[in-house]
Structures are given as C-alpha cells and as structure tokens.
Amino acid sequence: MSPDDRVALIQALGAAFDYEVFSELDETVRDQLSEALPNEFLAKAATELDTDDAAYLIEGLDADDRQAVLAQLPTSDREALERNFEYPEETAGRLMQADFVAVAPFWTVGQVIDHMRDTEDLPDQFTEIFVVDPTFRVLGSVELSRLLRTKRQVRVDTIMNEDRHVVLASADQEGVARQFERYGLMSAPVVDAEKRLVGVVMFDDVVDVIKEEAEEDMKKLAGVGDESLADSVYETAKSRVPWLVVNLGTAMLGSLVIQQFDATIEQMVALAVLMPVVASMGGNAGTQTMTVTVRALATNKLGPVNAPRVITREALVGLVNGLILSTIIAVVVFLWFGSSKLGAVIGAAMIVNLFAAAVAGILIPLVLDHFDLDPAPASGVFVTFVTDVVGFFAFLGLAAWLLF
Numbered sequence: 001m002s003p004d005d006r007v008a009l010i011q012a013l014g015a016a017f018d019y020e021v022f023s024e025l026d027e028t029v030r031d032q033l034s035e036a037l038p039n040e041f042l043a044k045a046a047t048e049l050d051t052d053d054a055a056y057l058i059e060g061l062d063a064d065d066r067q068a069v070l071a072q073l074p075t076s077d078r079e080a081l082e083r084n085f086e087y088p089e090e091t092a093g094r095l096m097q098a099d100f101v102a103v104a105p106f107w108t109v110g111q112v113i114d115h116m117r118d119t120e121d122l123p124d125q126f127t128e129i130f131v132v133d134p135t136f137r138v139l140g141s142v143e144l145s146r147l148l149r150t151k152r153q154v155r156v157d158t159i160m161n162e163d164r165h166v167v168l169a170s171a172d173q174e175g176v177a178r179q180f181e182r183y184g185l186m187s188a189p190v191v192d193a194e195k196r197l198v199g200v201v202m203f204d205d206v207v208d209v210i211k212e213e214a215e216e217d218m219k220k221l222a223g224v225g226d227e228s229l230a231d232s233v234y235e236t237a238k239s240r241v242p243w244l245v246v247n248l249g250t251a252m253l254g255s256l257v258i259q260q261f262d263a264t265i266e267q268m269v270a271l272a273v274l275m276p277v278v279a280s281m282g283g284n285a286g287t288q289t290m291t292v293t294v295r296a297l298a299t300n301k302l303g304p305v306n307a308p309r310v311i312t313r314e315a316l317v318g319l320v321n322g323l324i325l326s327t328i329i330a331v332v333v334f335l336w337f338g339s340s341k342l343g344a345v346i347g348a349a350m351i352v353n354l355f356a357a358a359v360a361g362i363l364i365p366l367v368l369d370h371f372d373l374d375p376a377p378a379s380g381v382f383v384t385f386v387t388d389v390v391g392f393f394a395f396l397g398l399a400a401w402l403l404f
Contacts, residue, residue, distance in 0.1 A: 007036045019045040023053035028230040031060040039065060043072035046081065051098040052205060055084045076121070083198065092176050093169035095209065096190040096199030099123040102130045103156060105139055110152030112142075126200075130189055131160045136196040138189050140164050166191050169198055173209045178300060180206045217298050220376030221291060223247070243381060250385035254279075257389050261396035264404065270337050271399055274346055277329065278395045282353035282387030285321060289314050289361025290379050297369050298376070311362055318358025322351035345402055349395035353387060360386040 001009065006029070010017055022030060022045060034042060034057055042061075046054040046069065054077075058069050070078050080098035087093025101122055103112050112129060116122060129147065131139045140160035150159055167176050167188045179185065180203065190199040216226065225239025258265075258275070265271050293314075296302035302310060326347035333343040364382050365375035 003032050003036065006033060010037065010041075019048040020053075022057050023049060026228050026230050027056075028228045030057065032230075034058060034060050039068045040072065042069045046073060047077055051077075051080045051084055051199070052095055055081055055094060059085070059089070087169055090173045091169065092167045092171045092173060092190050092201055093199070095173050095176065095205050096169065096201050097123070097205075098199050100130060100189070100197070100200040101126055102132045102136070102197060105131050105133070105155070105157035105160070107156050108152060109147055109150045109154050109156060109159075112147060112156060113152070127186055129156075130197060130200075131156055132197055138164060138166055138191060138195075138197050141189070164189065166195075167201055168193075174213050174298075176201060177206050177209045177213065181210075213298070217294065217376050220374065221294060221380055223377060223380060243377060247381050247384070250381055251388070253385065254388035254392060257392045258396070261392075261400060264396055264400040267404060268342075268399070270339075270342060271396065274333065274342075275392060275395060278346065278349050278353055278391040279388050281325060281350060282357040282391045283384050285318060285354045286357035286361040286383040286387045287380070289318070289358050290365060290383050293362045293365045294375050294379060297365060302366075307366060311359075311366075314358045314362045315355065318355045319351070321358075322354035325354065326350040341403055342399075345398045346395060348398055349391065352394040353391040356390040357383070357387045 010033070022033070025033070042058055045057060049057065058066055058081075061069065070081060073081070083098065084094060084096070099122070101116065103115065107115075126144075128141045128143045130141050133139055139157070140162040141164050142156055142160045146159055147156075165179060165183055165185060165188055167179065167190050169190050169192050176188070180188065180201075186203045188201050189197050190201055192198050219225070219227070223240065223243030227236050227239045231239075261271075293302065293310075296310075329350055330343035330347035333346050334340055337343075360383050361379075364386070365379045368375040368378055
C-alpha cells in the first residue's frame with residue numbers, strides 16, 4: 001500500500017486495529033507510519049506492545065516527538081522504555097523485554113503461585129521465574145513446568161537452576177543469538193553492568209535477530225546495503241552504487257591485463273571468444289568458497305585453530321575442480337576449433353584460475369576479518385578482481401607463449 005493508504009486504513013479500523021501489527025512490519029514501513037501517525041496513537045500502541053516492540057516503534061522519531069510520546073505513557077511503561085533507549089541499537093538492552101517475574105529465594109512454591117495469581121502487572125506470557133537476591137542479582141531460575149509439579153511448601157531456592165546463562169545488556173545481539181543457539185535457550189535474563197536483573201530476552205526475538213543477521217550477510221555479499229522493498233529509488237541506488245564504483249575500478253584493472261595481450265588476441269580471434277569462460281568459471285568458484293567462508297566467520301565456526309585445515313581443504317577442492325573442468329573444456333575447445341594446443345592452453349588456465357579462486361575466496365575474508373573489517377561487503381569485489389586478473393593473465397600469457 002502507499003504511505004497515505006496505510007494511514008487511512010489504520011484510521012478506518014479504529015479500535016479494531018491490532019497494535020501487534022507494528023512488531024511484524026518492515027522497518028522502513030514502520031518508520032514511515034511512526035512519522036505519519038499522531039503521537040497520541042503511538043502512545044496508546046506503546047502501552048499495548050512489549051517493551052522491545054514499543055522501542056522499535058518510536059525509536060525513529062525525532063527527539064521532541066519521542067519525548068511527547070513518552071510523556072503520555074504510564075510511569076512504569078515510560079521508565080521501561082527510557083531504560084531500553086539507554087542502550088545502543090542492536091544490543092541485548094534494545095532486544096529485551098522489561099517485564100519479567102522475579103522472586104526471593106526464601107519464597108515457597110505456594111507463595112510464588114499466589115503471587116502470580118494476585119499480581120495484575122505481570123507479563124502476558126513467560127516460561128520461567130527468576131530468583132534474585134535483595135540487590136536484584138540473579139541467583140537462578142525456575143521453569144514453570146517444574147514449579148507447578150512441586151509441592152507448595154517447598155522453597156524455590158531448592159528447585160532453582162543455578163547454572164543460568166545471563167546476558168549483558170550491552171552485549172551485541174548477534175552474540176546473544178549465538179548464545180541461544182549454543183545452549184538451546186528459550187529465554188535469558190539480561191543484567192546491567194552491576195549484574196542486576198533489568199529484563200529478559202525471549203526466543204522469538206532471537207529468531208528475528210538470526211533472520212535479520214542472515215539477510216544482512218546475504219545482502220552484503222552482493223554489495224547491497226541495508227535496504228528493503230519499501231525504500232525509494234534514491235535510497236536504493238545510494239545503498240548499491242558505492243561497491244559498484246569499486247567494482248568498476250577493479251574491472252578496469254582487469255581490462256589493462258587484456259590490453260597487454262592485444263597483439264596476441266588479434267592473431268587468434270578464438271582467444272577473445274574463450275576469455276569469458278575462464279573468468280566466469282573462476283568468479284563462480286571464488287564466490288562459492290567466499291560464501292562458505294564469510295558465513296563461517298559470521299557464526300564463529302572459523303578461527304585461528306581450524307583455519308589452516310580449512311584453507312588447505314579449499315585449495316585442494318579448487319585444484320580438483322580445476323582438473324575436472326579443464327578436461328571438459330579442453331575436449332569442447334578441440335571439437336569446436338580443432339586445435340589441441342588451444343584446448344591445452346585453456347585447460348591449464350582453468351586449473352590455475354580455479355585454484356587461485358579457491359585460495360582467494362578463503363584468504364581475502366580471513367585477512368579482512370583479521371583487521372576487524374567486515375568481510376561480507378568487500379570480499380566479493382576483491383575475489384572477482386583476483387579471478388579476472390589471474391584468469392586473463394594465465395590464459396592469454398600461456399597462449400602467447402605456446403601458440404605463437
């Protein structure tokens with residue numbers, strides 16, 4: 001829908017509008033609606049949403065509008081959101097929900113159950129209860145299933161799980177997602193710098209993070225910025241053009257290599273016909289290795305310990321693929337042009353380029369990561385540059401040496 005139609009639809013729905021819709025919207029659409037809708041409406045939505053979703057809804061507003069929305073919220077909701085905004089974006093503090101259930105260690109199971117029944121401002125949904133000391137430091141947690149199967153007179157500190165994985169509010173959300181994946185967590189308490197309980201991260205929020213991070217890596221590998229289908233032509237072009245400019249520069253360097261062999265190409269037109277085959281196969285092989293490497297780095301599955309083994313494996317894979325494909329292309333070229341020498345030249349060039357592509361596909365991301373540079377957006381351009389230059393130089397150089 002167009003931006004104006006979205007606002008008109010929400011206004012037409014009136015009380016029938018479900019505020020949970022905001023938590024499912026594309027970020028660009030959500031930000032556009034936040035700017036277009038009245039502050040009174042946003043304040044009402046913020047009181048109905050979980051803390052993290054409410055923060056996403058109003059974080060894009062300018063400072064004055066955000067304060068106007070916060071001023072209309074009940075004190076508890078306003079304090080929870082203000083605490084959320086104290087933490088940088090893409091951290092556990094922004095991801096957490098401020099509503100949770102915490103009890104003292106000396107409480108009995110019966111007291112906890114009565115507390116949950118009698119207290120009105122508890123979260124709508126939760127799976128565990130946190131046990132805290134007087135300073136609100138986490139001592140452990142009790143799953144609801146275990147609580148309900150325990151007799152009322154039993155103290156909660158005798159049934160709590162003390163081996164509890166806590167998350168720092170300042171921790172990067174991608175690291176939090178890896179922690180959930182590694183330990184199979186359904187939720188995790190969030191603590192501040194003084195180790196005091198300030199919120200809880202739920203599994204459904206972590207699933208969104210995993211999805212967002214995977215999409216972000218995929219876009220970066222293609223040289224695309226943080227864009228969506230709702231972005232304007234200007235915003236989309238602005239996010240894509242920088243790496244295209246870099247790619248244009250590396251492509252010109254590849255053309256300079258071809259220029260050095262212009263006399264050789266003039267003597268045999270078949271070389272110009274076959275050059276794209278060598279470069280294209282090298283580029284595809286390099287992309288395969290690079291994609292696996294960047295994803296392994298993003299998920300912390302590739303590091304100094306196993307890097308030498310993986311580098312060796314990828315180099316051997318490139319060599320094997322080169323031998324297989326060189327045999328195929330040599331036969332095709334012989335049948336096509338009737339020249340066994342030309343077939344041997346392109347076969348040898350294919351072996352060299354696929355080996356170079358495999359090595360570049362893993363070493364370039366590793367080097368960028370070593371210097372704390374994001375390998376996702378930069379690797380593709382440099383790997384393509386290596387495969388183009390090596391492919392053209394190997395093919396045309398061998399042709400100039402063996403055919404003339």
